[in-house]
Amino acid sequence: MSFISQTFELTSTGLRSIGQRRGSSLVTVVGVTTAVAVLVSLLAIREGANIFSGDNAQPDVVDILSRGATSTPQSVITRDTLAVIENAPGVKRSADGRPYVVATTFVGVDVKKKNGKPGTVYLVGFNRGAALMQSNVKVIEGRQYRSAVHEVLVSDPIRKLYQNMNIGDHLKLSGTEWTIVGVFAGNDSIGDSSLRADADTVMSAFNRNTYQQAQVQLASPAAMGEFKRALLSNPAIAVEVKTSAQTMQDNFGQLTSLLDFVAYFVGTVMASGAVFGALNSLYGSVDARRREIATLRAIGFNGGPILVSVLLEGMVLALPGAFLGAAIAWALFNGNVVDVAGLIFKLTVTPHLLMVSVIWALAIGLIGGSLPALHAARLPVATALRPI
Numbered sequence: 001m002s003f004i005s006q007t008f009e010l011t012s013t014g015l016r017s018i019g020q021r022r023g024s025s026l027v028t029v030v031g032v033t034t035a036v037a038v039l040v041s042l043l044a045i046r047e048g049a050n051i052f053s054g055d056n057a058q059p060d061v062v063d064i065l066s067r068g069a070t071s072t073p074q075s076v077i078t079r080d081t082l083a084v085i086e087n088a089p090g091v092k093r094s095a096d097g098r099p100y101v102v103a104t105t106f107v108g109v110d111v112k113k114k115n116g117k118p119g120t121v122y123l124v125g126f127n128r129g130a131a132l133m134q135s136n137v138k139v140i141e142g143r144q145y146r147s148a149v150h151e152v153l154v155s156d157p158i159r160k161l162y163q164n165m166n167i168g169d170h171l172k173l174s175g176t177e178w179t180i181v182g183v184f185a186g187n188d189s190i191g192d193s194s195l196r197a198d199a200d201t202v203m204s205a206f207n208r209n210t211y212q213q214a215q216v217q218l219a220s221p222a223a224m225g226e227f228k229r230a231l232l233s234n235p236a237i238a239v240e241v242k243t244s245a246q247t248m249q250d251n252f253g254q255l256t257s258l259l260d261f262v263a264y265f266v267g268t269v270m271a272s273g274a275v276f277g278a279l280n281s282l283y284g285s286v287d288a289r290r291r292e293i294a295t296l297r298a299i300g301f302n303g304g305p306i307l308v309s310v311l312l313e314g315m316v317l318a319l320p321g322a323f324l325g326a327a328i329a330w331a332l333f334n335g336n337v338v339d340v341a342g343l344i345f346k347l348t349v350t351p352h353l354l355m356v357s358v359i360w361a362l363a364i365g366l367i368g369g370s371l372p373a374l375h376a377a378r379l380p381v382a383t384a385l386r387p388i
Helices: 003-052 078-087 156-161 197-207 219-233 244-288 288-300 303-333 351-378
Strands: 059-067 100-114 120-125 138-142 151-155 170-175 176-185 194-198 214-215 239-243 339-342 343-346
Touching: 003 303, 003 339, 003 343, 003 351, 059 219, 078 100, 100 170, 100 197, 100 288, 120 197, 151 170, 156 343, 170 303, 176 219, 194 197, 194 239, 197 219, 219 239, 239 244, 244 351, 303 351
Parallel strands: 120 194, 151 176
Antiparallel strands: 059 214, 059 239, 100 120, 100 214, 138 176, 151 194, 170 176, 339 343
């Protein structure tokens, strides 16, 4: 009998005997389910926070910060500098000649979550270029804010998370009362973490006369070199030109790395418990089938197929846990809006995470089955035939 045939017969026999080991087999399934559910839930945070990674940034969009600024809050962009940026070569322009350039200024706003805990959101002021650069942002309730009036738009996720964020509510900022006049929705981007208002009005209310960042859409990604050279060689301004992906990585790279570490560290701890559950179940399987395995060895079955069959049994036991764990994580967390240090995003359970959960579960089954498999393959025939 060939290696494959021996492996098939042994695996089939082992799987048919799972019903006789319901208790230990259930321990394995529950352990894998728990480990996978925790891992997928944590990775759903990382998947949602992917909007801050820069992976989805447009290649033709660049950010302008003042020279020497290590982050956006430290940057200072004057109106004269903005004029130079708008007239630089390579900038995309509308049919009527308007540049695709948006300048922003922002301030932190202390707010209260609906559970009563304190939080922070950002009031971001946009100049008129936002209409061109951010055409995906739509007012879904109420109306657009007006210039020179203390009016703001609130994102839909902020409205769901915080108190007093409905249309008609008022915010007291720097001694001035601002009125919420509308709710906007974007494309699940970093903009969901902010309130929107007119830039000149924000700067006037907070005694500022400069922006903090300018964002430019180029005529094409190939225009990056010409645009960058024009700005960096101009002695009248002192700026740095970065792609949006670079800016996001500089600002949020440590956050996404931390989320990766936490997800896999906690997931590994939980998986270790599941491995011990699999060890217990598969050792029980080998022990219950000791005479059967010895008889098969005596009639010519080799140790290799026995080893592979026990490993396959471990992975088959782990598979239901993968799908159950992923389903639990999806049902409990997918689409939930969370706030991490003022950054708002949705937990997202993607098909990619389902694939990760299957791989994770198979690894648990493989590791948990390795020692019982070696034990079964090496078990001497004479020893196995002794009375238990």
